[in-house]
Amino acid sequence: MKKIKILLYLTIITGIGGCIEQVEFDNVSFDTNLVVKAIITNEIKQHTIELSRTIPIDSTELSPEKSAFVALVDNVGTTYNFTETEDGIYTSVNSFGADPARSYTLSIQTSNGQRYNSTTEKLPEDSNIDDIRASVENDDIEGPFIAFKVNATGNSTDGSYYRYEYDETYKIKSFVWSPFRIRVLSNISPYNFDYIPKDPDIYGEGFCYTSDTSNSILITETKTLSQDQVSGFTVRKVPLQSYIVGQRYSILLKQYVLNQNTYDYYTLLDKFSDPSDIFTQTQVGNIPSNITSETNPTTDLVIGFFEVSSITSKRFFFNRTDITDAYYDNYTDSSLCDEFPRPLFNDGFGNSPLLELLETHIFYDAPPVGFGSPPGGPYELILKQCGDCSHLGSVKEPDFWIE
Template identity: 55%
Template sequence: MKPFKIITYILIFLCFKSCIEPVDFSTVSFDANLVVQARITNELKNHTIELSRTIPIDSVNLSPEKNATVFITDNSGITYNFQETGDGIYTSTTAFSAEANKSYKLNIETSNGQNYSSIEETLPQTSTIGEITTVIEQNEIDDIQELVIKVNSNLSSDSGKYYSYEYDETYEVKTAIWSRKKLLIISAIPPYEFELVDKTEEEDGIGFCYPTNSSNEILLTETLTLGQDQVLGFPIRKIPLSSYIIGRRYSILVKQYVLNQNTFDFYTLLNKFSNPDDIFSQTQVGNIPSNITSDTNPNENYVIGFFEVSSVNTKRIFFNRESVTETIFQNYAPLALCGERQNPEIVDIFGGSPLLDLLQGGGWIYQSPPDVPIPPPNKLYELAPKVCGDCSHLGPVSQPDFWIE
């Protein structure tokens, strides 16, 4: 964000602050409305639906809707039952897939006897993903270069469709430093005892980790206003070129959803409401229409959320850094930090163990013997910052099943 824009926001905030009385949020009335996150697709699987309640503005704890009865019916008379598999999470008891030429209706009965139902929704036609491309572009706002991942859909004979996209990205990172040994605490009370052992590949890996992140924004586009039904060059992910995320090897699984117009309109409004740049938007979440209403008391029991029926197609790509750029990247751990070392005493003059304190504190791990010809008898181990020698805080140390080199 440009500096003048930040200054403008601050000035406006100060102006408002000087002429508006503070609000005591504890006195604001609050309605615990039902929140529904429900999507079924043409994938044959056990689908999930999440139910919760809106929470006060000063609350930090989520409020899952427990012990509800949830089921979906189709126009052929088939019922798909869901059971609660977690707090507010309901999973279909059998695997099923949404089918063309059928309509589906969501039904919910909450534990307090309130009934809700959706309008009937139908499955849009499937559109397949074509090519996923990468290009380096200049971000003029932040004045950095970015790797932009773009997607094309295959050409369809339809006049146009509504699309949304999600992704799961997985990438390989390498520890800044690596030791084949680890130091175990055998006794944390006097006489302190430690044991130096070999790391195991199954538990500790070999110095590589594989984090996975999922998209957290609403990515929408449409082809109705185009001459043909084909998405071309739609950007779904932008990564700074200097980022360690694309430092070695990277993979992205792109999910392309074809939506009906009701669903597209809902997400368009939701996207506008959630846009952090539109701080003065008059769109409130309560004004976003839902296709789910209360059968018991529709004028008071409002619903936030949507019952979505969409078709999905997925595609995964891999690439190495050298295939997209020759520039260097910044590792996840700063080089200045990774140069630090500690050579603590096993037992100090007060009977404590500085070595034990550092290991139990979680910020340090064994790296090597001290860099001296003959290590002092009481200072046998040199430690390095854990973040530099262990990347497991970022992700698993083993390659995922889908990973290929």
């Protein structure tokens, strides 16, 4: 029976996601292959390389490869040593950037003495991101969406290969917001409460900021075009009604220029990230790596790739009102936010309905005239998820944020 390479782990290390139905596997053979994630760029920085081992398909914990020796060697004999800064994560001792005039080889020796070497890789020519644009588009299946597209200009007369990653941050507005909060003065009978202004450094001002990273392979090429220009390549699509693009949105786009071997690797990886391909005769272990074992190159296979790429980045801000006035769905079901209970301070039996509800609700409105006078509680409450978005992100603006 063919050995099933562990697609689940490859999915984790490359950030590729997918929802598939759980399947039970019995008597499946398993190889503990070395997994390498190594991307070296022209950025002057301390680069990192991640080493781990494949894990059984039913495992939930990663298996970092510890205590390895990791180094890069260039074609003029310079060695760039890496040290283990976290389990399985190796950071270059010194800052450096890949030089287009040099070529690089990755060398790994694991704690059990196994040696691995990569092919020699060279830095491709760089490319500039010209701009990022947002537009409303429509798909017969997906419906209307906002597309974020990149335009870029390369420097190669023969065209280039490109890969994109992004970090996105979006602003969320609380469904209902009050600048005040209830303070509990006494949580035993006789119960006592008051209301005070919220500290904006702690509670914010009714907005939250959530950040995510791309989780799919985004590649394109200009080799088949007359010019080395990327024109209107879609890097992100968000449904028009999504709260992600309901207020203000920012995307930091990273553009990698690849060599052909790296592009071919990502092309195959993209194919096998499709859940429909999991059970084909060609398994994930058949995706070739440019890293091989010195001792057992045919049986001791490596998963991953040593990538040397040039990188540029650009940040783009977008306001929904710039291109549409269409309604968007809030982050929570508005029907859950219709009721505003006004619980009693004391129910006459030694209990405080207000105190109990404060576990799941927050203060919404200022107290009415006659506050504190029975019967009836003076405070109007709303579900926490309706009046507080902090479960979705930080209440503080990111340092890079610009309104």
